[in-house]
Amino acid sequence: SAVISQKPSRDICQRGTSLTIQCQVDSQVTMMFWYRQQPGQSLTLIATANQGSEATYESGFVIDKFPISRPNLTFSTLTVSNMSPEDSSIYLCSVYRTGDVEQYFGPGTRLTVT
Template identity: 95%
Template sequence: SAVISQKPSRDICQRGTSLTIQCQVDSQVTMMFWYRQQPGQSLTLIATANQGSEATYESGFVIDKFPISRPNLTFSTLTVSNMSPEDSSIYLCSVSRAKEETQYFGPGTRLLVL
């Protein structure tokens, strides 16, 4: 399986600010995804990060709030914009080598918004 790192591992932010989370993989992968894990809730897909094109967002998530970049096959960023306390969550990236293969998850970024 791929080695996946995320930065930062945790952060405390003030409401109204933005935070960019990085996801780095040690080898090229086809698919990269961003999930959110809120307390007591299921892991929920935010969007699929597409290399060289706009991300594909799930219902309830919009580009203005969660802009995503994927400049190459090993790196992606998720920005949480204009944060409110409701954005306090764990944000996870996952990757798979091919579309139909298993997704492996990074260690997560723990975000607290005050």
């Protein structure tokens, strides 16, 4: 299995500020993804973090709002920019390794924007 850590685990931020969430995996992985889970909702894919190139964003998500980095095969960051209360969610990092059955999820970052 892949062990994933995320930092911070939770944060309370003021509107208009930005927060960068880190995702670290204990082994090299093929794919890294960022998901958002708004209160009471299911998971929505924000983007696929591509190593060495720009992330691939899903419909409704843009790079200016959610810049993503992936400098190597074990680490990625997601920044939530110019936050508003609507950004209050759990943000989850997920990874997939070629040949694995499952896709693993990190413990999540609970973000509250006031």
